[in-house]
Amino acid sequence: MDIARLWRQQPSNIRLLGSRCRSCGVLTFPERVRCAECCSSELQAYQFKGDGELLVATTVYEAPRGFVDQVPYVAGLVRLVEGPIVAAMITDIEPDKVAVGMRVEMVTRRICSSGADDPIVYGYKFRPVAHHD
Numbered sequence: 306m307d308i309a310r311l312w313r314q315q316p317s318n319i320r321l322l323g324s325r326c327r328s329c330g331v332l333t334f335p336e337r338v339r340c341a342e343c344c345s346s347e348l349q350a351y352q353f354k355g356d357g358e359l360l361v362a363t364t365v366y367e368a369p370r371g372f373v374d375q376v377p378y379v380a381g382l383v384r385l386v387e388g389p390i391v392a393a394m395i396t397d398i399e400p401d402k403v404a405v406g407m408r409v410e411m412v413t414r415r416i417c418s419s420g421a422d423d424p425i426v427y428g429y430k431f432r433p434v435a436h437h438d
């Protein structure tokens with residue numbers, strides 16, 4: 306599984322916007338036009354809180370164009386407390402300190418820039434939650 310590629314295919318959004326099915330209540334991320342569970346097209350936008358748990362993590366040493374200044378970085382899969390799984394970069398932690406199962410929260414950070422003349426892209430990343438119950 307190429308987590309870094311999966312993440313780049315997600316819409317670069319600074320908010321975690323997904324969908325909630327009006328018919329069966331299932332939550333999905335990213336947004337969909339049809340419910341994966343019951344096939345209903347009666348979906349509404351749903352804003353996730355951004356709290357979750359790190360399921361999988363991998364350190365990326367060879368970055369694609371636009372990410373070169375950030376290597377090494379950690380790409381991971383986060384299970385949100387609401388259920389859906391999000392691919393994202395893990396930030397504010399040394400790669401060798403990252404542990405599967407740790408609590409994380411969403412933050413907005415610089416994601417990439419492809420050159421001096423291009424705008425910097427911001428988006429969501431996840432960072433460890435320092436203290437929890």
Ligand SMILES: [Zn+2]
Pocket residue numbers: 326327328329330331340341342343344345
């Ligand atoms: Zn449904």
